Amino acid sequence: MRSLGKGRPSGRLIRRSPILGLVALVLVAACHKEKKAAVEGGGSPVSVSIMAPESAGKTREVAVAGVVRGIHEADLTARVNGQVERIAVHLGQRVEKGQLLLQLSGDTFASQVTKARAALSYARTNFSRIDRLFKDGSASRSEWDQAKQALDVARAEEKGALAKLSWTRIVAPFPGWIANKAVRKGDVVLPGAPLLSVIDASRLQVLSHVPDALVGELKIGLGVRFEVNGRQMTGRIKDLSPSSDPTTHTVTVKVLLEPLSTTEEAPVRLPGIHPVNHIVGMYGKLSIPVRGTPGLFVPEGAVIDHEGLREIYVVTQGHAELRYVRTGRRINGKIEILSGLSANEMIVAAPPVGLADGMAVRETAP
Numbered sequence: 001m002r003s004l005g006k007g008r009p010s011g012r013l014i015r016r017s018p019i020l021g022l023v024a025l026v027l028v029a030a031c032h033k034e035k036k037a038a039v040e041g042g043g044s045p046v047s048v049s050i051m052a053p054e055s056a057g058k059t060r061e062v063a064v065a066g067v068v069r070g071i072h073e074a075d076l077t078a079r080v081n082g083q084v085e086r087i088a089v090h091l092g093q094r095v096e097k098g099q100l101l102l103q104l105s106g107d108t109f110a111s112q113v114t115k116a117r118a119a120l121s122y123a124r125t126n127f128s129r130i131d132r133l134f135k136d137g138s139a140s141r142s143e144w145d146q147a148k149q150a151l152d153v154a155r156a157e158e159k160g161a162l163a164k165l166s167w168t169r170i171v172a173p174f175p176g177w178i179a180n181k182a183v184r185k186g187d188v189v190l191p192g193a194p195l196l197s198v199i200d201a202s203r204l205q206v207l208s209h210v211p212d213a214l215v216g217e218l219k220i221g222l223g224v225r226f227e228v229n230g231r232q233m234t235g236r237i238k239d240l241s242p243s244s245d246p247t248t249h250t251v252t253v254k255v256l257l258e259p260l261s262t263t264e265e266a267p268v269r270l271p272g273i274h275p276v277n278h279i280v281g282m283y284g285k286l287s288i289p290v291r292g293t294p295g296l297f298v299p300e301g302a303v304i305d306h307e308g309l310r311e312i313y314v315v316t317q318g319h320a321e322l323r324y325v326r327t328g329r330r331i332n333g334k335i336e337i338l339s340g341l342s343a344n345e346m347i348v349a350a351p352p353v354g355l356a357d358g359m360a361v362r363e364t365a366p
Contacts, residue, residue, distance in 0.1 A: 048362070061225070066286035069204070075180075095175065170196065217290040231279065237253055238255065313355065
């Protein structure tokens, strides 16, 4: 009997536990409901600055990749075989047209010049003798023709020997900067081997391959924007391919960029180094204006970057609605919204700390 009496309290606990669980569930649901009510407007509205987005005008922009190039670029290669005897420049150095950059061994070609000049001297003397005899009637026309031909051949051989000797001197084809060195002193090179690269970065251009579907929007002189390495630049289309690549279905476009301000600070500024050389060869974003549905501009502070995704707060019936958007160009502190926002909607211009999706908001008094 005692054992049964001791077991009753345990039985009563088992029967009461479902009731306790139900009570706990009700309490949790009530707390969640109170929290949701506070977010959706049960609390005091948050004061925010509310504004309408600005229209981007009658055009929109399409972004394509483009690579920065100098206005002139030259990859200099060996035209004769030889050993690198001297490299007269260093990487990044400013050079002038005709300046010596690299010297190859030229003993062999110098001896060929000496031999060619000796042959030319003999051919000239012989032709002078035959010419006098021909005029006196002591030499035939055939003999005169042979002497003249020998003289022409000797002149050509001297010219060829001098050309080969000159090819051992690698000089700058135009004013610019040394962009690359592919050899070292003592290297033996063959014809066609790369030696140096020279670029003229006094003006920069962008090479891009634009989808041929946009070719109707392109024309020489069209103003475009280019962004590379955080730098914003403008330019105009200077070259436009007349045909589309059948494999990539793109059209080659060259854009001449406007000169950079001479007062602009460069990340690296060394003696003799051009301040914008560091972006030559980099890829950036070329923005081309085209006809179509324009985007909308909002302050950059209105856009929230959440792990690479862009969000804004749209004011709907007195509440802040967090919405994902797709962004475009940035101009003068404003960012373009390409999708996710309508022109007739209102946004929070500068979301304050603590603002959350669904919170009640009110416009800050002017």
